[in-house]
Amino acid sequence: MAKKYIIIVDDDIQAEAEDKITHFFQAKKANFWHWVHNVWIVIGDTFSITEIRESLRLIHTGTVLVFRVDEGKLSGYAHTESSKWLKEHWNEGKRYTPDE
Numbered sequence: 001m002a003k004k005y006i007i008i009v010d011d012d013i014q015a016e017a018e019d020k021i022t023h024f025f026q027a028k029k030a031n032f033w034h035w036v037h038n039v040w041i042v043i044g045d046t047f048s049i050t051e052i053r054e055s056l057r058l059i060h061t062g063t064v065l066v067f068r069v070d071e072g073k074l075s076g077y078a079h080t081e082s083s084k085w086l087k088e089h090w091n092e093g094k095r096y097t098p099d100e
Contacts, residue, residue, distance in 0.1 A: 030046070041090060
């Protein structure tokens, strides 16, 4: 089963560093969502939480938070185009009710 991560960096990240982080996940063949400029929601099994942290540390010197979310349930609002990936991949096609 693939691991799920949420990565958040400082809001003032430079565009070049943001692109390098995105390229890192592309190179790892990760499935990811990146519709908010300082947030990546990532699914993959070719890297660890430590590898993500240490690799991003070389790219961005500010705050980097990496969360591994094993039973990741997501509930929220997003633009239709961006929410499709969240429902399809993160929630694995499921829709959660408020009491789950």
